[in-house]
Amino acid sequence: xxxxxxxxxxxxxxxxxxxxxxxxxxxxxxxxxxxxxxxxxxxxxxxxxxxxxxxxxxxxxxxxxxxxxxxxxxxxxxxxxxxxxxxxxxxxxxxxxxxxxxxxxxxxxxxxxxxxxxxxxxxxxxxxxxxxxxxxxxxxxxxxxxxxxxxxxxxxxxxxxxxxxxxxxxxxxxxxxxxxxxxxxxxxxxxxxxxxxxxxxxxxxxxxxxxxxxxxxxxxxxxxxxxxxxxxxxxxxxxxxxxxxxxxxxxxxxxxxxxxxxxxxxxxxxxxxxxxxxxxxxxxxxxxxxxxxxxxxxxxxxxxxxxxxxxxxxxxxxxxxxxxxxxxxxxxxxxxxxxxxxxxxxxxxxxxxxxxxxxxxxxxxxxxxxxxxxxxxxxxxxxxxxxxxxxxxxxxxxxxxxxxxxxxxxxxxxxxxxxxxxxxxxxxxxxxxxxxxxxxxxxxxxxxxx
Amino acid sequence: xxxxxxxxxxxxxxxxxxxxxxxxxxxxxxxxxxxxxxxxxxxxxxxxxxxxxxxxxxxxxxxxxxxxxxxxxxxxxxxxxxxxxxxxxxxxxxxxxxxxxxxxxxxxxxxxxxxxxxxxxxxxxxxxxxxxxxxxxxxxxxxxxxxxxxxxxxxxxxxxxxxxxxxxxxxxxxx
Numbered sequence: 001x002x003x004x005x006x007x008x009x010x011x012x013x014x015x016x017x018x019x020x021x022x023x024x025x026x027x028x029x030x031x032x033x034x035x036x037x038x039x040x041x042x043x044x045x046x047x048x049x050x051x052x053x054x055x056x057x058x059x060x061x062x063x064x065x066x067x068x069x070x071x072x073x074x075x076x077x078x079x080x081x082x083x084x085x086x087x088x089x090x091x092x093x094x095x096x097x098x099x100x101x102x103x104x105x106x107x108x109x110x111x112x113x114x115x116x117x118x119x120x121x122x123x124x125x126x127x128x129x130x131x132x133x134x135x136x137x138x139x140x141x142x143x144x145x146x147x148x149x150x151x152x153x154x155x156x157x158x159x160x161x162x163x164x165x166x167x168x169x170x171x172x173x174x175x176x177x178x179x180x181x182x183x184x185x186x187x188x189x190x191x192x193x194x195x196x197x198x199x200x201x202x203x204x205x206x207x208x209x210x211x212x213x214x215x216x217x218x219x220x221x222x223x224x225x226x227x228x229x230x231x232x233x234x235x236x237x238x239x240x241x242x243x244x245x246x247x248x249x250x251x252x253x254x255x256x257x258x259x260x261x262x263x264x265x266x267x268x269x270x271x272x273x274x275x276x277x278x279x280x281x282x283x284x285x286x287x288x289x290x291x292x293x294x295x296x297x298x299x300x301x302x303x304x305x306x307x308x309x310x311x312x313x314x315x316x317x318x319x320x321x322x323x324x325x326x327x328x329x330x331x332x333x334x335x336x337x338x339x340x341x342x343x344x345x346x347x348x349x350x351x352x353x354x355x356x357x358x359x360x361x362x363x364x365x366x367x368x369x370x371x372x373x374x375x376x377x378x379x380x381x382x383x384x385x386x387x388x389x390x391x392x393x394x395x396x397x398x399x400x401x402x403x404x405x406x407x408x409x410x411x412x413x414x415x416x417x418x419x420x421x422x423x424x425x426x427x428x429x430x431x432x433x434x435x436x437x438x439x440x441x442x443x444x445x446x447x448x449x450x
Numbered sequence: 451x452x453x454x455x456x457x458x459x460x461x462x463x464x465x466x467x468x469x470x471x472x473x474x475x476x477x478x479x480x481x482x483x484x485x486x487x488x489x490x491x492x493x494x495x496x497x498x499x500x501x502x503x504x505x506x507x508x509x510x511x512x513x514x515x516x517x518x519x520x521x522x523x524x525x526x527x528x529x530x531x532x533x534x535x536x537x538x539x540x541x542x543x544x545x546x547x548x549x550x551x552x553x554x555x556x557x558x559x560x561x562x563x564x565x566x567x568x569x570x571x572x573x574x575x576x577x578x579x580x581x582x583x584x585x586x587x588x589x590x591x592x593x594x595x596x597x598x599x600x601x602x603x604x605x606x607x608x609x610x611x612x613x614x615x616x617x618x619x620x621x622x623x624x625x
Binding site: 015016017020142148149150153154158159162163165166169170173174177181184185187188189199200203204205206207208209210211212213214215216217218221222225226228229232236239436437439440444445 | 463464465483484485486487488489490493494497499500501503504507511521522525526529530541544545547548550551552554555557558559561562564565566568569571572573574575576578585586587588589590
């Protein structure tokens with residue numbers, strides 16, 4: 001689109017070859033090989049930790065986690081909500097910003113989508129491990145069986161399964177069809193075995209006008225469908241809580257508040273990853289400080305909705321007059337859970353207000369620090385929602401305390417390692433920026449025969 | 451039958467190839483195809499090509515959603531009714547979440563598969579890949595192909611015609 005080209009998201013001198021060279025170099029150049037191998041070895045340790053933690057759950061079942069009456073949902077569910085939330089920013093950048101005609105998304109959408117996919121994989125593990133009998137996870141699928149039973153479709157667990165599975169499959173397809181033209185570029189710029197491997201995954205893409213027309217139509221349709229997922233997946237996740245009767249969970253503000261929280265934490269994770277990766281791979285020409293500025297604005301916007309969510313939750317706890325809700329509120333404001341509550345308020349509500357100042361949005365260092373603090377804050381928020389409410393209950397006798405065990409933490413550290421490990425593999429083997437989409441931003445001008 | 455599969459003119463910009471395809475249409479050629487490293491607006495229209503993929507997406511979503519809704523109703527009302535405190539068997543609002551998700555899943559799966567199938571992909575080998583310069587179709591060059599199946603195809607005439615469009619080069623595509 002002409003108007004998109006005018007936006008000058010690409011350096012005036014950059015031509016198609018320059019974009020190709022820059023992005024292909026991130027995959028083919030050995031400049032980062034040593035540091036990449038070191039990082040891979042380190043995060044590979046995390047993957048091993050995850051394997052051990054998962055094996056332990058299969059062997060001893062969830063009793064090794066800190067979960068016990070009345071706190072049946074430990075940090076496994078906190079981690080699930082946190083990881084699914086992180087995934088949302090990738091889909092928002094790819095789908096909603098595509099529909100909104102935002103050209104700047106083209107420099108970061110591939111990266112953010114990869115983040116989405118791996119975050120969904122991390123998230124998906126937790127509810128399955130948390131089933132108690134994880135080897136029977138496939139009972140959630142409605143398939144004909146000799147027991148003659150079906151999944152309970154009235155249960156939020158089954159809704160979750162449908163939502164996360166749809167999200168995972170759709171995100172994978174969205175990412176892959178966007179990737180096919182770039183895999184063709186990799187095929188055409190590689191030789192030998194690499195060319196063959198890229199060739200197989202490029203499926204024989206030739207870039208014909210008819211191919212492109214169907215491809216772009218499919219891409220746009222998928223963007224529309226994925227947009228519905230951005231707002232629906234975390235809504236369904238919030239139903240896990242809001243459908244229950246427990247004080248602190250049973251509120252109507254949960255769905256929008258969860259969706260905003262997802263986008264908030266997702267943009268924080270995009271910045272946490274993209275800031276070091278940009279420097280590491282030398283992509284400053286394509287991923288500019290303006291991109292970070294815009295991510296920060298979206299993060300601030302989502303953060304304000306999250307702040308509204310906190311306010312609404314507290315207000316309605318008080319306004320409902322329900323003694324259990326009020327007791328929980330008192331605990332949050334100046335009781336047992338107060339230190340946690342005020343920490344997450346400062347991390348998620350107070351500190352992000354700095355983004356109103358342009359200087360803060362342009363300071364890459366501050367954005368990096370802030371994004372990590374928000375990641376921590378949003379994890380604490382989910383911990384607070386899951387465990388804070390379960391520790392209270394409706395009667396004094398249903399009170400109890402929860403402390404994560406070594407295995408809880410090992411599983412969490414394991415998924416962090418798993419996430420970083422697969423992000424590193426992605427950066428090494430797949431063009432991290434959508435070349436075919438960036439090419440459209442280059443001013444079209446004929447060049448002499450070369 | 452021509453020993454060629456067609457002739458391929460190579461251009462350095464999207465604007466040039468768009469002008470070339472329009473000129474070729476005006477000259478009466480119909481077996482045309484354009485290859486480019488990114489989608490060019492207007493080329494599909496110049497080739498008189500339209501895709502009906504979106505209809506398929508709509509139908510797939512509709513069918514997928516209807517199927518899972520009816521399935522849930524059948525499971526809970528007929529096949530395996532659990533009476534829990536006399537609650538309604540046909541709890542339609544509770545069926546909405548899987549219905550919504552499967553609508554999207556079916557629409558997305560059918561869209562992607564239909565896109566690949568209609569594009570004739572995967573097809574790992576193609577005669578065009580025999581032209582060495584064609585490797586740049588995925589990078590920074592733009593190509594116009596006049597296919598040998600065109601009723602007006604005559605290699606010498608087409609070569610002259612394409613040369614008149616000021617391409618960087620005209621390549622033979624071997625059969």
